[in-house]
Amino acid sequence: MTSSPNPTPPAEPHRARVDLPDWMRNPEPARRTPGRRLSDLVDGVPALAAVRQRFWAWQGRSRFSERHPAASAILSFVFVAVTATLLVGGASYLFWRITHPGVR
Numbered sequence: 001m002t003s004s005p006n007p008t009p010p011a012e013p014h015r016a017r018v019d020l021p022d023w024m025r026n027p028e029p030a031r032r033t034p035g036r037r038l039s040d041l042v043d044g045v046p047a048l049a050a051v052r053q054r055f056w057a058w059q060g061r062s063r064f065s066e067r068h069p070a071a072s073a074i075l076s077f078v079f080v081a082v083t084a085t086l087l088v089g090g091a092s093y094l095f096w097r098i099t100h101p102g103v104r
Helices: 034-044 046-059 069-099
Strands: none
């Protein structure tokens, strides 16, 4: 028995599915905005770069509300209840003062 090798057809050159305009295929380099200049300045000074890294690490920490969701919910409810009570009480006191101008 002889097995005939099944040759694979030659691969066609890859062609993009969509013909993009040249400005999308080869965009201009990024502009030198004030923000990029400031970022380069911070990267150039080691102390500022270290402060930036510490700030990013601080931003990425887990929040108290993520570690203790139940305690955070209870504390938030108490804070909102006290704040709302003070606001409503203050508004009612001001309304009473407006309606009774002669009373001290």
